[in-house]
Amino acid sequence: MPAETLRRLWPLAALLIALVAIALVASLAPIVIQRRVVEALIYLIAVVALYIFAGNSGVLSFGNVSFMAVGAYVSALLTLKPAAKAVFLPGLPAFLKAAEWPTVPAALAGGIVAALFGLFVGVPLMRLSGIAASIATFAVLSITYVVLGNWTSVTGGQNSLFGLPLYADLSTVLPWALVAVAAAFAYQETRSGLMLRASREDEVAAEASGIDVHRQRLYAFVLSAFFSGIAGVLYGHFLGVLRVESFYLDMTFLVVAMLVVGGMRSLLGAVTGALVISLITELLRQLESGVPVGGITVAAPPGLGDAVLALAMLLIILVRPQGIAAGRELGWPFGARAQGRPVSSDRISGGEAK
Amino acid sequence: MINLAQHVVDTISVGGLYALTALGIGLIFGVMRLINFAHGELITAVGYALLLFHGWPLPLAMLGALLIAVVLALVMERVAFRPLRGADPETLLIASFAVSFFLQKLLALTVGARAKGIDFLPSLGEPIAVVGIRLQVLQLATILVVAGLLAGLSWFLGRTRAGLEMRAAAENFRMARLLGVRADRVIAVAFALSGVLAAAVAFLFVAQSGTLTPRMSLQLVVIAFVGTAIGGLGSLVGAAVGGFLVGAASVILQAVLPFELREFREAFAFGLVILVLLVRPQGLFPARGLKERV
Numbered sequence: 001m002p003a004e005t006l007r008r009l010w011p012l013a014a015l016l017i018a019l020v021a022i023a024l025v026a027s028l029a030p031i032v033i034q035r036r037v038v039e040a041l042i043y044l045i046a047v048v049a050l051y052i053f054a055g056n057s058g059v060l061s062f063g064n065v066s067f068m069a070v071g072a073y074v075s076a077l078l079t080l081k082p083a084a085k086a087v088f089l090p091g092l093p094a095f096l097k098a099a100e101w102p103t104v105p106a107a108l109a110g111g112i113v114a115a116l117f118g119l120f121v122g123v124p125l126m127r128l129s130g131i132a133a134s135i136a137t138f139a140v141l142s143i144t145y146v147v148l149g150n151w152t153s154v155t156g157g158q159n160s161l162f163g164l165p166l167y168a169d170l171s172t173v174l175p176w177a178l179v180a181v182a183a184a185f186a187y188q189e190t191r192s193g194l195m196l197r198a199s200r201e202d203e204v205a206a207e208a209s210g211i212d213v214h215r216q217r218l219y220a221f222v223l224s225a226f227f228s229g230i231a232g233v234l235y236g237h238f239l240g241v242l243r244v245e246s247f248y249l250d251m252t253f254l255v256v257a258m259l260v261v262g263g264m265r266s267l268l269g270a271v272t273g274a275l276v277i278s279l280i281t282e283l284l285r286q287l288e289s290g291v292p293v294g295g296i297t298v299a300a301p302p303g304l305g306d307a308v309l310a311l312a313m314l315l316i317i318l319v320r321p322q323g324i325a326a327g328r329e330l331g332w333p334f335g336a337r338a339q340g341r342p343v344s345s346d347r348i349s350g351g352e353a354k
Numbered sequence: 355m356i357n358l359a360q361h362v363v364d365t366i367s368v369g370g371l372y373a374l375t376a377l378g379i380g381l382i383f384g385v386m387r388l389i390n391f392a393h394g395e396l397i398t399a400v401g402y403a404l405l406l407f408h409g410w411p412l413p414l415a416m417l418g419a420l421l422i423a424v425v426l427a428l429v430m431e432r433v434a435f436r437p438l439r440g441a442d443p444e445t446l447l448i449a450s451f452a453v454s455f456f457l458q459k460l461l462a463l464t465v466g467a468r469a470k471g472i473d474f475l476p477s478l479g480e481p482i483a484v485v486g487i488r489l490q491v492l493q494l495a496t497i498l499v500v501a502g503l504l505a506g507l508s509w510f511l512g513r514t515r516a517g518l519e520m521r522a523a524a525e526n527f528r529m530a531r532l533l534g535v536r537a538d539r540v541i542a543v544a545f546a547l548s549g550v551l552a553a554a555v556a557f558l559f560v561a562q563s564g565t566l567t568p569r570m571s572l573q574l575v576v577i578a579f580v581g582t583a584i585g586g587l588g589s590l591v592g593a594a595v596g597g598f599l600v601g602a603a604s605v606i607l608q609a610v611l612p613f614e615l616r617e618f619r620e621a622f623a624f625g626l627v628i629l630v631l632l633v634r635p636q637g638l639f640p641a642r643g644l645k646e647r648v
Binding site: 060124125127128129130131132135136138139140142143146147150249253256257260261264301303304306307309310311313314317318321322323 | 389434437438441442443444445447448449451452453455456459460462463467572576579580583584587617618619620621624625627628631632635636637
């Protein structure tokens with residue numbers, strides 16, 4: 001392979017290698033740790049999905065968790081045992097009642113329905129920019145939450161949906177994580193991705209150069225919705241139980257915070273953010289459940305972990321307002337030109353508030 | 355007719371509460387482009403402060419709670435937001451999320467996550483009849499407090515030097531600084547004011563609900579946040595009107611929607627939000643300082 005191609009693919013290759021390495025190490029660990037890693041990888045897919053839209057367009061979306069919800073419920077309805085559905089969801093349409101799909105097609109269906117939903121809301125919403133767009137996606141989140149929470153015949157409403165096949169483990173989640181990261185990288189290298197990134201830096205100039213910002217945003221939004229849907233599917237089959245509550249403000253906060261803490265302007269940032277926050281969460285969880293010090297076990301009071309997590313996020317943001325990765329991708333480590341993508345940024349296009 | 359009047363009173367008192375919350379958020383956005391999600395924690399803090407000062411003479415307890423809100427707002431600004439001044443709005447928003455989350459969890463850790471009852475101003479819950487309309491004293495009090503605060507705020511912004519500086523800063527921060535407005539002071543004043551507004555909202559809200567939980571102000575802030583955007587971020591009139599409209603919309607929808615659709619009330623309200631944004635992306639009262647110059 002010519003060195004130039006290798007160099008160009010390196011930011012992707014390095015991330016994929018890192019993820020495989022993490023999974024390999026985890027596969028040797030006890031099952032409890034393995035589940036934590038699986039959970040982290042699912043969050044990673046959700047964050048990368050959000051990054052595909054928010055990172056490239058510069059418009060923060062609070063609506064992606066609603067795509068996760070849609071994906072999760074679609075896959076759940078397609079894979080639950082018909083007998084279970086007859087008990088929990090007697091009002092279900094006949095074709096859903098009888099459905100018992102294999103897991104992979106059901107997961108794809110979840111992603112595709114989420115993407116279609118993204119297309120449906122994206123057509124009007126992508127005309128908006130900045131805060132208006134963020135608020136509108138937030139409105140989508142709230143609407144989805146209210147509708148799913150009250151559409152009792154299909155989602156079970158406020159009741160939990162039990163008995164999803166628990167297939168999400170390392171061997172199923174890792175491939176999806178790799179696909180999501182590769183797709184995000186491929187997208188940002190395409191013409192469409194580059195045009196969208198141009199519009200992120202200067203929307204007016206991009207429009208003036210003939211870029212159809214609405215259309216490019218829509219492409220990214222649909223792709224983003226697809227992978228959010230997949231993350232939702234996996235989350236459902238990881239927990240085995242679906243609650244509408246799980247796909248609302250807390251999840252949105254966590255996913256958005258992971259992206260911003262990592263650095264929302266690069267794929268490296270998205271991946272780093274998801275992994276770092278997951279790691280901190282896990283360490284705090286360990287601390288809460290007790291750490292042996294000398295002969296005694298010292299446990300932090302329950303609930304302390306959450307407070308410390310919020311504090312840690314705040315500290316990271318204070319120290320690195322651009323996020324951990326600060327907009328850079330991984331540079332080629334061997335030989336000359338070992339530089340990341342140049343940091344584009346608001347240093348040039350400072351707003352009024354600066 | 356009387357029925358209609360009753361709905362109008364309901365709408366105004368609920369909308370007014372949201373308008374005050376939205377103003378608190380809008381004030382801060384005006385001067386530093388920060389959507390302060392942690393505004394809700396100021397409200398919550400006042401609620402718990404009232405519980406803490408239970409048994410004190412009422413005016414003293416309220417004054418103490420108000421001071422706590424103002425001090426907390428100032429500390430928040432100094433510790434979390436001042437170092438980030440000038441960062442992207444996303445970063446600021448997430449920082450405020452983190453502050454909000456931290457305070458919420460800290461509260462849950464220290465006083466517990468379970469709801470606590472509080473008997474604050476119980477006399478306000480009594481019904482009275484005014485020209486045939488039955489209403490609670492609380493609703494009247496809410497309307498009076500909202501009207502009073504709005505009048506006070508517009509006096510402050512229109513007639514005092516600090517208010518003038520704040521309006522100048524909201525319009526064009528850099529220009530205002532060049533003309534001698536002290537950035538630190540104007541931002542601190544804005545935070546202190548948002549603390550006062552939060553306290554007012556908390557008094558009314560707590561008197562109305564009678565319970566305290568660490569997450570009690572979530573709904574208020576979310577609606578106010580949406581209201582600020584609809585009204586036009588950066589515009590104070592917009593924030594007040596937007597907050598009022600979203601609150602009012604939910605009361606009106608509750609009244610006019612057919613019964614089987616009522617549980618979807620908020621979905622309709624947020625649908626309206628999307629419609630308004632599509633028609634007027636800059637909000638109903640666009641702030642001049644935010645208009646993009648090419």
